[in-house]
Amino acid sequence: MAKVIIITGASSGFGKMTAERLASHGHKVYGICRREMQHDKIQYIQLDVREPETIALKVKEIYDKEGRIDVLINNAGMGIGGALELTTKEELETQMNVNFMGCVNMCQKVLPYMRRQRAGKIINLSSIGGIMGLPYQGFYSASKFAIEGFSEALSAEVKGFGISVSMVEPGDFATNFTASRKNSQATMNDPDYGPIFKRSLALIEKEENGGLKPEVLAKKIEKIVDTKHPRLRYVVANLEQWFSVVLKRLIPGNWFVDILVSYYKTKPTPGKKN
């Protein structure tokens, strides 16, 4: 059956691919993003997920027009790279406000309608970075850990109203996410952190650019939209990243940190300019 679906971050990457896929399969799709977009099958709404009042107005417009909202996909997001010590308050606020508060704002404005319907599905984009704290992407990880805690708790609060909450945890994918990442200048310029950050950033970007295609994730989200009883979590990643998720659950925390240190080469080399 055709569903009324709101998806954020629908101008690029996962969001665009998923919106197009769902719309081409007959769903009524409302795509949210900041830039102006047009598509014959998608109703685009220009909106910043950091603006709760505007979200409330637009969500009401959708509900008044359609009479229901079946699915909310919180996908809008961006990354800030840098050392946790040197990332500025403004950078941290941007990271949390877009990734975490954006998801919260959307949920809070859509939930009253879903509760009234006693039905609905919320799908929140987390990340493998929401399962493990990634060095030099620490505040990005923190924003996704926040989504994890929020989504799990929300699931327990709204299940009784017939609303499901799921998290999608992608590994590395080739999207505009890499080019849009904002990197901390203070970290770049720091004599200790700078060289290590540049080294680990090069590795992160290489993995993202060589990552899976966003179509893989769009297909998975469509499956979640279609399924009657969605799971709470879906990891979507290559074999190596899957393995890291399993390993993280099995081994002591300090061992896992040692693996991160060695994988991202975050130790300064003694006696050498890093």
Ligand SMILES: NC(=O)c1ccc[n+]([C@@H]2O[C@H](COP(=O)([O-])OP(=O)(O)OC[C@H]3O[C@@H](n4cnc5c(N)ncnc54)[C@H](OP(=O)(O)O)[C@@H]3O)[C@@H](O)[C@H]2O)c1
């Ligand atoms: N690519 C990966 O490897 C990867 C891995 C794990 C998780 N993820 C997560 O997947 C989600 C989508 O990422 P992507 O890879 O598809 O990145 P992308 O290609 O850069 O797309 C990001 C989308 O978010 C929108 N957006 C950003 N800030 C916004 C704001 N304040 N208000 C409304 N929309 C905003 C952008 O649209 P406008 O610029 O037009 O607003 C764009 O449509 C993110 O939550 C990301 O953290 C990505």
